[in-house]
Amino acid sequence: MNTIINAGRHDIVVTNDFGSIINDMLHHKDAGNRSIFVIADEHTQLHCLPLLSGFLPATFHLIVIKPGEINKNLQTCQAVWEQLLEKGADRNALVINLGGGMVTDLGGFVAATYKRGIHFVNIPTSLLGMVDASCGGKTGVDLNHYKNMIGLFSFPEKVIVDPVFLKTLPDNEWKNGVAEIIKHGLIADTQILEVLKNEIKNNRSDNLTISLKEIIVDMIEKAIQVKAAIVEKDPFEKNERMFLNLGHTVGHALETLSLSQDEIALSHGEAIATGMICELHLSMKLSGFPHDDLSTISSIISDFFPLRKIRDAAFQELIHIIKADKKSSDGAINCVLLRKVGEPVIFKNISADLLLESFHFYNSVQK
Numbered sequence: 001m002n003t004i005i006n007a008g009r010h011d012i013v014v015t016n017d018f019g020s021i022i023n024d025m026l027h028h029k030d031a032g033n034r035s036i037f038v039i040a041d042e043h044t045q046l047h048c049l050p051l052l053s054g055f056l057p058a059t060f061h062l063i064v065i066k067p068g069e070i071n072k073n074l075q076t077c078q079a080v081w082e083q084l085l086e087k088g089a090d091r092n093a094l095v096i097n098l099g100g101g102m103v104t105d106l107g108g109f110v111a112a113t114y115k116r117g118i119h120f121v122n123i124p125t126s127l128l129g130m131v132d133a134s135c136g137g138k139t140g141v142d143l144n145h146y147k148n149m150i151g152l153f154s155f156p157e158k159v160i161v162d163p164v165f166l167k168t169l170p171d172n173e174w175k176n177g178v179a180e181i182i183k184h185g186l187i188a189d190t191q192i193l194e195v196l197k198n199e200i201k202n203n204r205s206d207n208l209t210i211s212l213k214e215i216i217v218d219m220i221e222k223a224i225q226v227k228a229a230i231v232e233k234d235p236f237e238k239n240e241r242m243f244l245n246l247g248h249t250v251g252h253a254l255e256t257l258s259l260s261q262d263e264i265a266l267s268h269g270e271a272i273a274t275g276m277i278c279e280l281h282l283s284m285k286l287s288g289f290p291h292d293d294l295s296t297i298s299s300i301i302s303d304f305f306p307l308r309k310i311r312d313a314a315f316q317e318l319i320h321i322i323k324a325d326k327k328s329s330d331g332a333i334n335c336v337l338l339r340k341v342g343e344p345v346i347f348k349n350i351s352a353d354l355l356l357e358s359f360h361f362y363n364s365v366q367k
């Protein structure tokens with residue numbers, strides 16, 4: 001069964017039969033005779049391309065990039081642009097981005113800028129990509145570890161979400177996606193949070209059980225609907241799209257610092273989970289978020305993600321990075337907070353002292 005979700009400037013098809021969607025797309029009467037370029041990373045080349053390639057014309061071109069956030073940069077873009085040129089991509093060419101958020105962010109950016117923009121389709125293969133990164137037209141790359149500093153809004157022709165691609169996804173990647181599903185629950189859908197609360201409580205283990213994975217897969221559509229409704233109203237993040245940044249003011253700063261310092265960098269999910277706990281603490285201080293909800297939700301998140309404490313020595317550097325983030329303006333720290341679950345609010349000019357307090361709170365709830 002296919003569900004088509006309207007995100008304003010593009011549709012997202014949630015399906016158990018991605019092949020038929022690709023067939024319809026490639027053989028549509030307006031599709032013309034365009035050349036097809038698949039951008040994959042080394043993992044999705046191995047695990048996901050074999051599922052896709054049979055539905056593509058034999059003449060499709062493959063461009064493989066190195067995986068991981070560390071390679072989400074302009075050097076990788078340059079290599080992809082060069083291959084597009086060498087392989088003869090013209091302005092009618094179609095790029096299919098097959099991968100997680102790194103591939104769809106970078107591949108979307110490459111397509112949006114090559115010859116002033118060619119069409120692209122996203123086929124997210126990670127949970128995070130399905131519920132967040134592949135939808136809504138944010139494309140871009142990192143600059144010297146600063147996340148997503150270079151980029152533009154450019155909307156995919158279509159996003160095709162099929163959970164079949166999750167079969168080979170490692171557990172830590174599932175957790176990255178769950179962090180974003182929790183975020184969508186916190187900002188807009190109390191039901192998502194209720195289900196997760198109960199299921200996570202019953203599955204306190206580092207290895208995700210098959211039944212928990214099935215429940216998570218069932219929530220993909222709901223989580224996408226939360227994002228699509230927001231993006232439809234505010235595609236260019238002037239107002240309510242900012243709500244999707246809950247947990248990301250602190251989370252992106254932690255990721256930036258970790259990418260530059262840690263041997264094993266924090267995953268996006270860990271960073272956002274940490275960010276959400278800090279920002280819920282700020283919400284309790286500044287926007288009336290109930291104390292009881294802060295305790296319950298912090299402990300659910302901490303149970304699900306084995307989180308690292310924030311080193312005291314990193315506190316000031318984090319504040320510095322947060323001030324440089326594109327969500328801040330004129331050095332003032334802005335952040336999405338919650339009045340209660342389902343009621344986000346943008347708060348401006350948050351003091352560094354309160355942020356420091358939130359880091360201490362976060363550390364106090366980690367084992």
Ligand code: GLY
Nearest residue numbers: 132136138241244
């Ligand atoms: N990941 C947040 C957004 O797309 O706006």
